[in-house]
Each structure stands twice: as structure tokens, then as C-alpha cells.
Amino acid sequence: MPDGSNSQAFVEFDRVQKSYDGEVLVVKDLNLAVGRGEFLTMLGPSGSGKTTVLMMLAGFETATNGEIRLGGKEINNIPPHKRGIGMVFQNYALFPHMSVAENLSFPLEVRNIGKSEREGKIKRALDMVQMGDFGGRRPAQLSGGQQQRIALARALVFEPELVLMDEPLGALDKQLRETLQFEITNLAHELGITTVYVTHDQTEALTMSDRVAVFDDGRIQQLAPPDDLYEKPQNSFVAQFIGENNALRGTVTSLSKDRCVVKLDGTGEQIDALPVNVAKEGDKTLVSIRPERVEFNPDLGENAHTLDAEVMEFVYMGDVFRTRLKVAGRDDFIVKTRNRADQVRLSPGEKVKIGWLPQDCRALDP
């Protein structure tokens, strides 16, 4: 199992590739193990292959190469309805001509579950999503959020061990989305359901998931718990995609196991960094520093180093100050400082020194 998950693998992708046209691989070489009971999110920009992966797991698309396993058994050739997987999609509409209860009854009838047992399961599923009184309504008589709750109940009603969700909250407003994010994760953990969730919204991914697989260009760029993705990005794509990031370009001039020196493009200043994704001296690199890890006129001890900077813009944001600086010849360097009584407010044109701890400065691929 990849680190971050201590449970047994339930879903496994083993060297899976997918091409729709026989030429371009939209999923390039997927190796992924999802633990039993884990909430795993695939996060990435549009077109990165997330839905394709989910469709192969659901059985609506076939893998071009590789093996997909569920509970240790290969499922490549098992049809969707025999995989026992619950699904919620943004556009996976409820049947409009059926009542809510009939919508929930459908997946049970397909599985030949008798009438009295069906009624008990439908009631339980509706109660779970706090829609117990709505069984007689038609979908058109419900709000968007209520419809999405019913879609969730319909995915859970036959008690699947695995639920797949593809941008299920994409059409809802922010407040409702946050409420449902909370309800979905609670429910999944309470019921011990394994969940594979897809979103392009990083906040959603970070707040809901046990682990997040960041996708780009048909590949997992990093698979890690949310805090690791933010604190320890393994490459420039992840550093830029997750949260706000400062990226300084330069060249590695010396390299040991846990330190490297980078000569910055522009001014030629030298800084220490943690070598994360550089191979040798002379390599081009992008060093990544989070805006809240930077200090003004720092007193970080002898391990730190400082750079000269000029204030371009100082923005009061209530809880934080956001300062844009010119550093190493570029004027897009951001520093965030907490609004404290003793915090000096800066003005455009002021010259300051900035610094950070070398371990907060990660040398990544250019």
C-alpha cells in the first residue's frame, strides 16, 4: 500500500492505460490502491483523466491495458451492474417520472430484493440523508440540494461497499456545497464505505479526503494526505496547483543529500533550499516557498538567509496582510502575514529584507 493508508487494499489499478482512439493515452500508467473504508479523491484540471478512471472502475469504459481489481478479484470483464458499486454524478439525474421512493426502489428491484425488505432499506437510506418525509415527492418538487441528497441515498440504498462520486456538488451554491461535503464524508466514514471521489476543486479535495491523488495529463502527479500535498509538494505542478505558491527560477550550483544552493535567475543571488526534485549541479530548478512561510526582516537564526525585496503592493485583508514584492527581478512574490497589533504596515516602494527557513524552500523541477 502507498503510505498514508494503513488499511488493506480494496480497489487496485495495476498498470492501467486508456486510449479512446487507439493512439493518445488519456490514462498513461495508473497504479493506485485504495484502502478499505478510505475516502480517496482524484483532483485535477479538466481533461486530466479523472472521469475516465472512474468510468473504468464503474465498468462503463474498458481499460486498454492493465488490470483493475476489487477486493482482490479482477473485474475488467464484469459488467457494471454486477460490480456492486454505488454512483453519484453531477449529471446522473434522478428519474423524473418516478417518486423519490420509486427512484430508491429501482436499484433494489434490479437486485431482486423483495418488497418488504425494500421498504425498510428505502426508509433507512432516506433517513440517512435527512429526507425521511420526502418519499412521495417527484424530483421536480425538490431543490437542487435535496435532489443531490436523494441521488446520494439512491447510491447508498443497496449498501454498496464502494461508492463513486464524480463532481456531485458541482452545480450547487457554495454554502450548500460545504454542508453536503461535511455530510458525505461523515456518512461514508460512519458506514465504513470506500469512496472514490472526483473534483477539480482543491478546497473540496483537501477538506473531505483521507488521501488525494493529484492528476495531470493522465498521470498521478502526487498521492498523499491533504497536509502533505500542501506542505510537501513533490513537483512544480502540485506546488502551483494546490494553494498559493511563490516560484523562483534558478540553477542548482551545489547539491548534497539534504541541501542545495540555487543561484537565482535575474539577480544571481544564492539561496539554500531542500533538494526535492533536482538531480545534479547545473540543473534548472523552480524553488517553491509558501507565502505564509516568509518573514520580513527575519530573525531566523544563522541557518536562514535573506533576500532584498521591494514592496509593490500592500493589501489589508482583515485577518491577514497580503504583500506583493519585487524579488530577484520578478514582481509577483507574495507574502502573507497575520494581522497582529505589532505588525508593521508597508508602503509601495519600501525596501525590505525577507527570509525563510531553508526547509520551507523546496527545489523542484523547472
Ligand SMILES: Nc1ncnc2c1ncn2[C@@H]1O[C@H](COP(=O)(O)OP(=O)(O)O)[C@@H](O)[C@H]1O
Ligand atoms: N468518450 C470519450 N471519447 C473520446 N475521448 C474522450 C472521451 N471521454 C473523455 N475523452 C478525452 O479524454 C481526456 C480525459 O477526459 P476526462 O477523463 O473526462 O477528464 P476529466 O474528468 O479529468 O476532466 C480528455 O482529453 C477528453 O477529451
Ligand SMILES: [Mg+2]
Ligand atoms: Mg470529469
